[in-house]
Amino acid sequence: MTSAITDFFRDTEVSPLIVLSIATGLVLLCWQFAFTGLDPREPPEVKASIPFGHHLGMLWYKAEYVTILSRKVKLPIYTIRILGSRMYIIRSPELIQKIFANPKAFTFDTFASTAVGRLLNISGPDMKILLQEPGPENRPSYSYDNHNITHATLTPSTALSQLNDSFQTRLAKSFNAIDPAGTVVYLHQWSRDVVTHAACAAILGPDNPYEDDPSLIKALWDFETDLVLLILRILPSVTASKGYQGRARLTSAYLKYHNAGLWKQGSALLQGRRNIGKNHGFTDTQIAEWDLLFTIAAVTNAIPISFWMLSYILADHELASSVREELKSIVRIKVVDGVSTCEIDPVLIRGHCPLLVSIWEELLRFTSQPTLGRYVTSDTIINNEYLLKAGSVVQIPTGITHSDSSFWGSDASILNPRRFLKKDEKLSKEDREEKKLQSRAFTPFGGGKNLCPGRHAAANETLSFVSMMIYAFSIENKDGTQFKVIEAAPRAFGASVPKAEKDVEVVIKLREELRGVKLAFATGRE
Numbered sequence: 001m002t003s004a005i006t007d008f009f010r011d012t013e014v015s016p017l018i019v020l021s022i023a024t025g026l027v028l029l030c031w032q033f034a035f036t037g038l039d040p041r042e043p044p045e046v047k048a049s050i051p052f053g054h055h056l057g058m059l060w061y062k063a064e065y066v067t068i069l070s071r072k073v074k075l076p077i078y079t080i081r082i083l084g085s086r087m088y089i090i091r092s093p094e095l096i097q098k099i100f101a102n103p104k105a106f107t108f109d110t111f112a113s114t115a116v117g118r119l120l121n122i123s124g125p126d127m128k129i130l131l132q133e134p135g136p137e138n139r140p141s142y143s144y145d146n147h148n149i150t151h152a153t154l155t156p157s158t159a160l161s162q163l164n165d166s167f168q169t170r171l172a173k174s175f176n177a178i179d180p181a182g183t184v185v186y187l188h189q190w191s192r193d194v195v196t197h198a199a200c201a202a203i204l205g206p207d208n209p210y211e212d213d214p215s216l217i218k219a220l221w222d223f224e225t226d227l228v229l230l231i232l233r234i235l236p237s238v239t240a241s242k243g244y245q246g247r248a249r250l251t252s253a254y255l256k257y258h259n260a261g262l263w264k265q266g267s268a269l270l271q272g273r274r275n276i277g278k279n280h281g282f283t284d285t286q287i288a289e290w291d292l293l294f295t296i297a298a299v300t301n302a303i304p305i306s307f308w309m310l311s312y313i314l315a316d317h318e319l320a321s322s323v324r325e326e327l328k329s330i331v332r333i334k335v336v337d338g339v340s341t342c343e344i345d346p347v348l349i350r351g352h353c354p355l356l357v358s359i360w361e362e363l364l365r366f367t368s369q370p371t372l373g374r375y376v377t378s379d380t381i382i383n384n385e386y387l388l389k390a391g392s393v394v395q396i397p398t399g400i401t402h403s404d405s406s407f408w409g410s411d412a413s414i415l416n417p418r419r420f421l422k423k424d425e426k427l428s429k430e431d432r433e434e435k436k437l438q439s440r441a442f443t444p445f446g447g448g449k450n451l452c453p454g455r456h457a458a459a460n461e462t463l464s465f466v467s468m469m470i471y472a473f474s475i476e477n478k479d480g481t482q483f484k485v486i487e488a489a490p491r492a493f494g495a496s497v498p499k500a501e502k503d504v505e506v507v508i509k510l511r512e513e514l515r516g517v518k519l520a521f522a523t524g525r526e
């Protein structure tokens with residue numbers, strides 16, 4: 001056989017590269033035909049206009065492809081073929097809710113466990129015990145226990161209030177370090193660093209690795225940026241060198257933190273997760289690695305959205321001054337032992353600052369557009385209508401439902417800061433119907449069993465950061481030009497909120513009337 005191939009190359013003028021390309025094409029074509037026909041009850045298939053068009057689209061547009069495709073395909077649900085298997089894409093809020101309602105048949109855990117296994121190099125029996133199967137003596141699996149403690153400590157409770165307090169205390173420290181006469185920073189990077197410091201203090205406690213070595217913040221974001229390449233694991237030390245090195249530095253810093261017993265001053269969330277890890281026989285290194293992954297989940301969307309929210313307000317003078325006006329009702333100037341403090345109470349924002357809350361919700365609609373994924377574990381019919389086959393993947397491009405004018409009106413494609421201002425009691429019957437449709441179409445935090453447990457913490461983080469920035473500081477472009485919202489980069493696979501493409505240099509100054517005053521947040525409130 002080998003000599004026949006060599007003879008062929010010797011006897012023909014065709015380059016081996018062309019032959020190889022033709023052979024690859026043929027294999028892929030056979031693969032495409034090998035795809036078993038659709039059951040008539042499955043969602044209709046949408047074929048690409050050119051051969052392998054969906055594959056090329058995925059390679060080119062990455063996470064955005066199913067959103068781009070769904071803008072053209074107006075069906076409530078449809079099927080495409082990817083790598084020889086089915087992918088069901090759902091645009092209809094009604095069908096999306098059916099998926100959320102059945103986490104056994106449509107699971108997120110399969111994706112999460114595969115990704116975590118590849119990131120942490122877990123395989124074989126360890127993988128089963130750690131992530132999916134019941135543990136020894138039929139105890140619940142680690143993933144089950146971990147899911148419960150994470151959701152329990154992040155829903156409104158004393159544990160969450162303490163986490164929020166720690167966030168705000170560390171945030172205030174960064175604000176008080178700003179030179180009142182003016183500090184020049186790159187706003188995107190500076191916001192990222194300030195909020196990351198606070199988020200890590202909230203989870204890990206005040207004495208955490210990032211305080212010892214602030215360069216770990218960059219390592220964390222390098223790791224986060226290279227996450228997909230690290231999951232793919234194709235020569236990661238070369239293809240994802242920054243993330244690869246960042247992960248190594250962070251893992252050893254987190255291990256040092258655990259070995260020194262510093263976890264004892266961490267959040268109830270961190271301590272609860274540590275206990276569960278210990279009960280399931282995790283080593284300290286595994287616990288450190290899990291904490292690192294959790295830190296990524298906690299910062300990956302919350303931090304970009306803080307930057308976007310600040311940017312959209314700053315770019316609109318009238319909006320910024322209305323927000324500042326509204327904030328006056330939750331600001332107190334306190335004088336203790338001759339020291340004046342300007343204190344914002346974030347717990348009061350929901351009740352006293354409707355415009356700020358509306359901007360937050362609109363930012364979630366406008367920027368948090370995850371493509372949610374579920375794996376189909378058994379043949380299931382949804383809505384008494386569509387058969388979804390086991391082994392397939394469901395994709396929910398929320399960018400579609402978040403921008404559909406039939407739910408959001410003719411201004412769906414622009415950011416309207418006052419969109420969520422209408423109060424329920426003032427709504428007409430028609431408005432109430434529209435609101436119902438909107439609430440089903442609004443899934444910035446996903447839904448069902450995996451609905452983001454960090455949503456309350458994220459709201460607190462963003463609203464605390466933005467409210468103090470807008471109330472206490474003036475922020476202007478360093479070059480004197482008008483502040484504008486900068487371009488967003490394409491959304492990465494798995495990310496809900498995009499990051500900024502570039503950065504903008506600004507001068508941050510404490511407002512004249514607050515010179516000599518310290519900044520703080522009210523704490524100890526539930």
Ligand code: HEM
Pocket residue numbers: 108112147150154297298299301302303305368370372373444445446447448449450451452453454455457458496497
């Ligand atoms: C604006 C900020 C945030 C956004 C937009 C966001 C969005 C999401 C989304 C879309 C999911 C997947 C849900 C699904 O598939 O149905 C998710 C899951 C998750 N998020 Fe968030 N998130 C944010 C902030 C946070 C924060 C601050 C934390 C932690 C403190 C956090 C922790 C998690 C965890 C642990 C999961 C996995 C939940 C599970 O599988 O049960 N997130 N998030």
